[in-house]
Amino acid sequence: MSGSFPDSSLADAFVEQRPRLVAVAHRILGSRVDAEDAVQEAWLRLARQDAATIDNLSGWLTTVVSRVCIDTLRSRKAKPEQPYDDDRVPEMIVTEDIDRMPEEGALLADSVGLALLVVLDSLSPAERLAFVLHDTFAVPFDEVAQIVGKSTDATKMLASRARRKVQGTQRPASELQRQRDVVDAFLSAARSGDFEALLEVLDPDVRWTSHTARGVVVRLGATQVAGRAKQGAHAKVSGRRVLVDGQPGLAAWGPTGKPLSVMACTVVDGKIVEIVSVTDPKRLATMDLPKV
Incomplete structure (x- = not known):
């Protein structure tokens, strides 16, 4: 200042x-x-x-x-x-x-x-x-x-x-909890590398738009999205559910507490239909993120 x-x-x-x-x-x-x-x-x-x-x-x-x-x-x-x-x-x-x-x-x-x-x-x-x-x-x-x-x-x-x-x-609390459950299931399946469990929570036509330091990457379809999510299995990161724009989403931090990603999930009828994520370090540094 x-x-x-x-x-x-x-x-x-x-x-x-x-x-x-x-x-x-x-x-x-x-x-x-x-x-x-x-x-x-x-x-x-x-x-x-x-x-x-x-x-x-x-x-x-x-x-x-x-x-x-x-x-x-x-x-x-x-x-x-x-x-x-x-x-x-x-x-x-x-x-x-x-x-x-x-x-x-x-x-x-x-x-x-x-x-x-x-x-x-x-x-x-x-x-x-x-x-x-x-x-x-x-x-x-x-x-x-x-x-x-x-x-x-x-x-x-x-x-x-x-x-x-x-x-x-305003959303009923029960709806918010159902969305939480879907996002939790996605996180659990991604952590374990369970491809079939990932497919169960993804809409067949899900779209994942990722804003990276090199530009925007778009993945379409449950198979592509599940395959990419599975790659993060067993990684040395701390991930947990957060609210992103008032909806259940995910955030991840590295071993030193440095933010690695923020992911917004749109859930419809028990399936994730869209994911928007940010992994660009410069953009993450501008966000007021919860502490790990």
Whole structure:
């Protein structure tokens, strides 16, 4: 971070707040890079601010980051969409996954899911901000109202409209557990090199897109995918299930704890129909991954 403060305690306080601010910006913007930029802008503004004028640093920073985010959202709306590129490295949000996760954890996992991000993209910037700040981070409506520049009642209406639009994105816990079971079976079969067991959990037309340091590799069909997964059997790596974009996936680390791969799995009717993985070390280094 650039800039400095006469009072180092304020800088220390910002560092303490930073993970939460990145989480807020990430859920609003859906992009880790944009979230980091928004938080960096908040730091720069804090460096120019008279600390004596800030009564509540947490609230002040949340307001600044949120306003930067809403400006970014409005800028996106004003610009034509960029064409989708199959070779583009996916933006992955990786979080811990624990069986029988507490309700709060399950809701947080859903809050970063791709399905929700798609719905959020259809909301107006004010609706998106009101929903994420209040429903995900419990920011009071009167504070959200000041950020979006509307009355408290109008802000409640924004959040209510957004909430109705995203209600269909929440998954029953039983469905999430079934998806976990399939991913666990895939991991177990890959570890043991059991080709037939791999075929049992893969859709016949499964597609595996792997983003490597050398480029994109695509494998089609259960036989190809199972054959590649089998090659990792007995390797000296630590692999476990994680949530990738709110869905059960896999992550692997080397013996020294260095991240080796992140894999997103799409499960339909008990079969893995698509896998997207990242093994490029540079890309993995930018991800906020759980510790091994």
